[in-house]
Amino acid sequence: MTDDRSPLLRVTDLHKHFPVKQGLLIERTVDEVKAVDGVSFEIQEGETLGLVGESGSGKSTTGYCILQLIKPTSGSVCFAGEELTGLDREQMRKMRRELQIVFQDPYASLDPRMTVGDIVGEPLVVHGLGSRRSRRESVRQLLDVVGFNPSFTNRYPHEFSGGQRQRIGIARALALNPKLIVCDEPVSALDVSIQAQILNLLKDLQRDFGLTYLFIAHDLAVVRAMSDRIAVMNRGKLVELGPAEEVYTQPQDDYTKALLSAVPVPDPRRMKERKAERRRLQHALADTVAT
Amino acid sequence: MALLEVNDLHTHFFTREGVVRAVDGVSFSVERGKTLGIVGESGCGKSVTALSIMGLIPQPPARIVEGSVMFEGRDLVRLPERELEDVRGNEISMIFQDPMTCLNPTLRIGTQITETVRRHQGLSRQDARRRAVELLEQVRIPNAAGRLDDYPHRYSGGMRQRVMIAMALSCTPKLLIADEPTTALDVTVQAQVLDLLEELRREYQMAMIIITHDMGVVAEAADEIVVMYAGQIVEQADVLELFDHPEHPYTEALLGALPQLEGEGIREGRLTAIPGRPPDLIQLPPACRFAPRCRYANRHDACAQGVPELRELRPGHFVRSGHPASERAGARAEVTA
Numbered sequence: 001m002t003d004d005r006s007p008l009l010r011v012t013d014l015h016k017h018f019p020v021k022q023g024l025l026i027e028r029t030v031d032e033v034k035a036v037d038g039v040s041f042e043i044q045e046g047e048t049l050g051l052v053g054e055s056g057s058g059k060s061t062t063g064y065c066i067l068q069l070i071k072p073t074s075g076s077v078c079f080a081g082e083e084l085t086g087l088d089r090e091q092m093r094k095m096r097r098e099l100q101i102v103f104q105d106p107y108a109s110l111d112p113r114m115t116v117g118d119i120v121g122e123p124l125v126v127h128g129l130g131s132r133r134s135r136r137e138s139v140r141q142l143l144d145v146v147g148f149n150p151s152f153t154n155r156y157p158h159e160f161s162g163g164q165r166q167r168i169g170i171a172r173a174l175a176l177n178p179k180l181i182v183c184d185e186p187v188s189a190l191d192v193s194i195q196a197q198i199l200n201l202l203k204d205l206q207r208d209f210g211l212t213y214l215f216i217a218h219d220l221a222v223v224r225a226m227s228d229r230i231a232v233m234n235r236g237k238l239v240e241l242g243p244a245e246e247v248y249t250q251p252q253d254d255y256t257k258a259l260l261s262a263v264p265v266p267d268p269r270r271m272k273e274r275k276a277e278r279r280r281l282q283h284a285l286a287d288t289v290a291t
Numbered sequence: 292m293a294l295l296e297v298n299d300l301h302t303h304f305f306t307r308e309g310v311v312r313a314v315d316g317v318s319f320s321v322e323r324g325k326t327l328g329i330v331g332e333s334g335c336g337k338s339v340t341a342l343s344i345m346g347l348i349p350q351p352p353a354r355i356v357e358g359s360v361m362f363e364g365r366d367l368v369r370l371p372e373r374e375l376e377d378v379r380g381n382e383i384s385m386i387f388q389d390p391m392t393c394l395n396p397t398l399r400i401g402t403q404i405t406e407t408v409r410r411h412q413g414l415s416r417q418d419a420r421r422r423a424v425e426l427l428e429q430v431r432i433p434n435a436a437g438r439l440d441d442y443p444h445r446y447s448g449g450m451r452q453r454v455m456i457a458m459a460l461s462c463t464p465k466l467l468i469a470d471e472p473t474t475a476l477d478v479t480v481q482a483q484v485l486d487l488l489e490e491l492r493r494e495y496q497m498a499m500i501i502i503t504h505d506m507g508v509v510a511e512a513a514d515e516i517v518v519m520y521a522g523q524i525v526e527q528a529d530v531l532e533l534f535d536h537p538e539h540p541y542t543e544a545l546l547g548a549l550p551q552l553e554g555e556g557i558r559e560g561r562l563t564a565i566p567g568r569p570p571d572l573i574q575l576p577p578a579c580r581f582a583p584r585c586r587y588a589n590r591h592d593a594c595a596q597g598v599p600e601l602r603e604l605r606p607g608h609f610v611r612s613g614h615p616a617s618e619r620a621g622a623r624a625e626v627t628a
Contacts, residue, residue: 054477161568191332192504193565196548200564218478224557225550244558262482264507265552268530271511278482 006081007042008212009066009180014039014075016061035061036072037236045179048206048213050227050244052220054259057233059216063182066214067099068092079180097127100173104185106165110157116143116168117153123175142171146201163194170201180212187222199225220263224248232256257281292364293320294498295344295466300358302336302343305351309573313339313353315522321466326492326499328513328530330506330545334569335519337502341468343368344500345385346375362466381411384459388471390451394443400427401439404458411462426457430487449480456487463495470502485512506549510534518542521569521580524601528608538604538615540585541565579613587614 015038020031036058043049053059065072068084077084084095103109110119121139124130130138140150146167157165166186173181183202187195199222205211215226223230230247232240232255240253251257261278265271302314314336321327329337342348344360346367360367362383367375387393395403404426405419414422420439427435430453443451452472459467469488473481489512492499501512509516509530516533518526518541526539537543547563567584570576579585579594588594594613601611 054479163568192506192545192548193332194568196550196562196564197566199550200561203561219550220478221550221552224552225560225562226558228558245555248552258479260552262479263552264481264485264505264511266506266510266534266546266549268510268534270553271507275486275511279486 008045008080009043009214010076010078011042011062011066012040012076012078014062014065014077015073016058016065016070017073034236036065039075039233039236039238041231041238041241043180043212043214045212046206046210047229048215048227050223050230051214051216051233052218052223052230052259053233054218056235058236059218059233060184062233063101063184063214063216067096067101067182069101093126097176098179099182100176100178100180101182101184102166102169102173102186105189106157106162106169107189109169110165112157115154115156116148116160119157119168120153120171120175123172127176129176138175139171142174143168145174145205146171147197161194162190163197166190166198167201170198170205174205174209177209178211180214182214182216184216185218186215188217188219195222202226220248220260221265232259294323294363295321295500296359296361297340297344298359298361300340300343300360301356302339302348302353303356304353306573311572312522312575313572314343315575316358317519317522317524318358319517319524319527321498321500323465323498324492324496325514326501326512328509328516329500329502329519330504330509330516331519332504332545332569334521334572336522337519338470340519341385341470341500341502344468345379345383346370346372347379347385377411380407380459380464381462382464383466383468384462384464385468385470386452386455386459386472388474390448390455390475391443393455394451396443399440399442400446400454404439404454404461407458408461422461423457426461427454429460429491430454430457432457449476449484452476452480452484453487456484456491460491460495460497464497466498466500467492468500468502471504472501473508474503474505481508488512506546518545521575522572523580523598523611524609525581525611526609527601532605532608536608536616538608538610538617539581539612540587540614540616541581541612543616544584544586579611581612585612585614587619 014036016036017032017034019029020033021027022030039062051059064070066077072085079099117139120142121135124135124138139153143150148164148167148171187198190198206213215223217223224244227244230244231238234255240247240256251260258281261274261281265274298318300314300317304311304313317340331337343355355368401423404423408414408419408422423439424435432438432450432453473484476484503509513530516528516530517524520541526542537546544563544565548565550562551557565584570580577597579588579599582588582594592613599611599613601609604610604615
């Protein structure tokens with residue numbers, strides 16, 4: 001990506017520190033957890049940046065900080081030329097038309113008391129878009145786009161499987177015609193056969209609507225299937241950032257190497273070689289990983 | 292004689308909505324010192340199969356309605372609970388997906404390990420404690436003696452799974468059943484746990500059943516693989532044979548649906564998704580259970596007429612399908628010739 005357009009999203013030196021408190025009546029801050037510790041990257045319009053890391057690496061926190069769902073401690077999040085960190089609630093609410101999120105767990109992220117139609121249409125209501133009738137039509141179209149039967153708008157989420165629920169979540173994220181969607185582990189709760197359906201859907205939507213994705217996941221193969229560029233996070237820091245092909249074939253950072261070598265691949269012959277490689281790396285890395 | 296022989300196992304759940312045929316005629320055997328991998332997606336019956344072997348299915352609602360589980364000449368299904376307790380944890384052990392829910396959060400790690408060895412091996416309190424330290428060292432818990440009196444919450448996920456492995460191995464079982472042992476773990480920790488299991492399995496000359504949804508994990512760990520779908524075995528073969536020549540359309544589709552870690556043009560490509568979802572296990576049609584999602588089946592062929600038999604296509608390679616890959620290729624070759 002060497003074009004001179006200004007990026008759609010620019011994150012600069014982002015920090016999020018959580019205080020560690022002690023004491024019952026008189027709480028004092030005894031320490032800090034640096035969940036995100038100086039992260040910078042850019043995403044061009046129409047591109048997918050994959051953000052990978054293990055649990056606790058700070059990848060989801062980074063996503064939430066971009067959307068201002070949690071306030072970053074410091075740093076800048078610049079979206080389409082506008083700084084998001086200083087915005088108040090009302091201004092941010094307006095910006096959310098452009099930035100949406102798809103969550104990991106489609107069982108927890110959909111309100112069980114709302115119908116499918118209400119869930120998908122809610123963003124339109126919140127932003128006062130369209131009449132009741134035109135909204136109903138929009139909802140039907142959105143559900144159709146994500147491959148969910150539009151005649152089920154009056155049903156409730158519990159009636160559907162994980163894959164179908166994730167389609168509802170995606171339709172909702174699309175409702176306001178956003179530019180950027182943060183996908184936070186969108187397929188990790190799904191079975192392989194269903195996971196492939198959702199990944200293909202996300203690819204199709206990107207092609208059809210020119211969407212930009214920040215694709216956060218722990219599964220390195222899934223991220224590779226989706227991303228133009230890859231950012232690897234470890235303990236709050238970006239340890240590697242580059243074109244997907246390069247990061248996967250010639251990883252520079254030791255942590256990235258260890259991470260890649262640890263993935264079991266569905267090929268028993270290749271697995272024998274990878275196991276040997278993994279052991280060799282583990283010995284070489286014993287010192288760096290232990291610190 | 293195989294160490295474990297499961298014959299025509301049927302485990303059904305009797306619910307208000309109807310009878311759920313979770314395991315519906317499963318047969319396989321595990322040889323001494325070998326690892327069998329059972330793969331499948333959620334609801335295919337892989338875990339219920341394991342729990343049935345261990346006699347741990349919740350009854351009611353579940354019941355083994357048919358079949359036998361022969362372990363060294365004894366049928367575990369018909370063994371009295373008292374005798375089963377002597378087998379369980381002693382000769383067959385099991386580890387589970389989520390090591391946090393399997394450890395009692397209110398008991399010290401040491402207490403939980405010594406419990407097992409005292410019950411099965413009748414060790415004294417002191418000897419049991421010594422044995423516990425030994426076991427923790429074996430699964431490479433640093434400063435084992437010092438950590439014996441910690442509570443489970445002081446251990447990380449990977450360390451908890453090591454504790455579970457230590458407990459499972461405490462009585463040197465002949466068979467270890469590992470149900471999604473690394474699913475809750477990060478990939479680098481998963482690699483360490485798989486390496487550890489492999490090493491210990493060799494050292495103890497133990498047989499293992501590893502149950503997982505992850506084709507990569509079985510490619511790494513298993514000698515023989517069973518693929519399950521909707522309560523039945525749909526394909527079974529030696530690990531190299533299965534990955535070199537997958538026969539069942541479901542196995543092929545499952546491999547095609549997996550994103551690849553290595554290769555070219557991955558970003559541009561599409562995954563071959565399997566349309567639809569697995570059938571309702573209460574209302575199973577008298578037909579091939581994969582047929583509605585199968586790209587080769589149609590309404591007029593044998594797939595719609597009855598459940599295909601599990602047949603031996605090549606020595607040791609079993610398939611339950613009317614359209615295995617080799618027969619399709621053969622048919623195509625004939626047409627072109």
